[in-house]
Amino acid sequence: MSDLETNLSHKDRYFTTDHLRADLKKRAVRGVGATVFSQTAAYGIQTIGTIVLARLLAPNDFGLVAMVTAFSLLLQNFGVNGFTEAVIQRQEIHHKQISTLFWIQIGLSLALTLFLMVLAPLIAGFYKEPRLELITIAVAPSVIFAGFSTLPLALLKRNMQFYSTSALDMTTITISVIIAIAFAYWGWGYWALVLRRLSLPLTTTVGAWMLCRWRPGLPALGTGVRPMLKYAINTYGNFTVDYFSRNLDKILIGWRLGTQSLGFYDRAYYLFTMPANQLIYPVTSVAVAALSRLRDDPEKYRRYYLNAVSMIAFIGMPISTMLILIANDLTILLLGPQWNKAGQILSFFAAGLGIMLIYGTHGWLHLSLGRPDRWFRWGIIAFVITAIFFVAGLPFGLLGITIAYTASFYVLIGPGLWYAGKPICLKLHQLVAVIWKFCVAAFGAGLFCWFILFSLEMTSGLFTSLNIVIRILVSLILCTSIYLLLIVAVYQSTQPMSRFISMLCEMLPISKTDSSQKQENKNE
DSSP states (O other): OHHHHHHHHHHHHHOOOOOSSSHHHHHHHHHHHHHHHHHHHHHHHHHHHHHHHHHSHHHHHHHHHHHHHHHHHHHEEEEEEEHHHHHOOOOOHHHHHHHHHHHHHHHHHHHHHHHHHHHHHHHHHHHHHHHHHHHHHHHHHHHHHHHHHHHHHHHHTTTTOHHHHHHHHHHHHHHHHHHHHHHHHOOTTHHHHHHHHHHHHHHHHHHHHHHHOOOOOOOSSSSOOOOOOOOOOHHHHHHHHHHHHHHHHHHHHHHOOHHHHHHHHHHHHHHHHHHHHHHTTTHHHHHHHHTTTTTOEEEEHHHHHHHHHHHHHHHHHHHHHHHHHHHHHHHHHOOGGHHHHHHHHHHHHTTTHHHHHHHHHHHHHHHTTOOOOOOOHHHOOOOOOOOHHHHGGGGHHHHHHHHHHHHHHHHHHHHHHHHHGGGGOOOOOOOOOOOOHHHHHHHHHHHHHHIIIOOHHHHHHHHTSSSSHHHHHHHHHHHHHHHHHHHHHTTTHHHHHHHHHHHHHHHSOOOOOHHHHHHHHOOO
């Protein structure tokens, strides 16, 4: 801890970032470590919850709640996507400013809660499902619950207290899963899923105010919140169009194909997006906080960003390949044989996972550079392109929509990253240079494994006769081994693995460097 950080009061520390500059890289890497660890643990918890709930509830139950959450999550994320980034990236903030922003957030969240309740009959009418009206009204308070936690969490993340926020995430997810399982066991059906949607933001709010020592004052005029509101509106505007582009598929499936088809699609989508939730979305706040401090040094900014993308490609591309290989077995193992159709959908989703992870980093650039307006404009373009793909895929049923979803990322990634990198002079060929070898190695590993495990007559029969858990383990071990061998071949060194191991070591709460430094201080 630096002398400057030691001298800051708890209240002042929330409003200044000067004490973070001395060891920014270490804080950023450890922030990533904290969030990835917590999200991995949360993934395990949610996976257990999914396994249990899939056996206690029917696909129709998941489909019903998914129809409502396609609308409720958009409103629930108001402020979470917008106000959070506005607070994190801004160089200077003060108490009156954040207090005013807090009361604006609460007022708007309350209005959106009431708006969702008013929409309830319309949502039920759109899907021609009367049960949705009461479900929508019951889910609506989740919007105001989320609103109360936005600013305290934003201040914690601005101060890079990611161990605290990560611990809170794990705790609240665990509580919500336990509640859902308990009520599903007691026969509440889809209402167990509704209670999960309510308990998660409620417990997050309670925990956020326990962790954050800041308390809001009265709102005031002339506090300089207008630029922050403009930033937040542009950020949420992009989130809105991106949200609709990524949920239009569920809306179309629910409208055209019904609750059961949507239930299969929703569970396959959940299994597909969980790796993304562990690798990209948790570290977004860390990346934005770190890169925002570097935007006055373009060369260093580009180097940090490209190194991050390289690591994401190193991890994400083989995960994409492995998920294709194990999609059917994984779905049957986790959800049961009655969900076999979801496994087929998951295998097509998996083909776009690695590309989606890399594409997702374009938001880091827009937000950390203070240009959410450019992000908003790009979001509109991306929405139009994605909507065209979904409409084209709808006549071909669930698989048509799934293939359209995957294909959209391959179309968007090049233009999206090029446009996001223009203000910082980031060239597309620089991005291609740091990811293409990982793409080639992952594709080669997947092709080789498919040939050995599913195509070659000598081994495919033996492989399919194995226990389902053994099949998954064999696929993962073989694919990982071939991938690492190909990485060594294309790089002619073990540098990517060494960098990854080094990064993992730096993510630990106490590294060797810290231990040495503490020993030196003790000797002094």
